[in-house]
Amino acid sequence: MTSANFTLKTTTDERGPVTVAVTGEVDATNAAKFTAAIEEIAAGQAAVLDLSDLLYSDSAGFAALHKILARHTMAIALSPHSPLRRAAALMDLPSHGTVEEAVSALSQGSRGGRGRG
Structure with missing residues (x-):
């Protein structure tokens, strides 16, 4: 079995959460x-996890x-055009269509988003 690889790129903004x-x-x-x-990365701070360019899960x-969401103040951004969008909906993964929507949800005290859809 070949091991899958992922890359994380963090962006910080003093006005909002870290984006991964x-x-x-x-x-x-x-x-x-x-x-x-x-x-x-998320320890002790709010974060947005942008999965829009994740190719497979x-x-x-x-x-x-789901484990990460349960443990941390985090929201997920998942573009409507992402190859994972349908699978994420089937797995009831709460997500937002853009990073901006996810940041807004965190600032309003909400982490969730659309699950099934």
């Missing part, structure tokens, strides 16, 4: 590493995302 853009793939081979990396990846 994720590219690549998250699956059973790297879900634990993904979780640890995101939790290290299996059930282990979605389980990791």
Whole structure:
């Protein structure tokens, strides 16, 4: 089995939460590493996880995302054109269509977004 790879790019803005853009793939081979990396970034601060350019996630990846959301003040941005959009809806992963919508939700005290849809 070939190990999947992901890349994280963080952007900070003194007016809002840190944004973490994720590219690549998250699956059973790297879900634990993904979780640890995101939790290290999100420790003690609000964050937006932008999954719009993530190409693939299996059930282990979605389980990791649900675990991260349960532990941290975080919102997920997932573009309507993302290849994961339909799978995320089926997995009831709350998300927002843009980073700006996710930031707005965090500033209003909400982390959720559209689940099924």
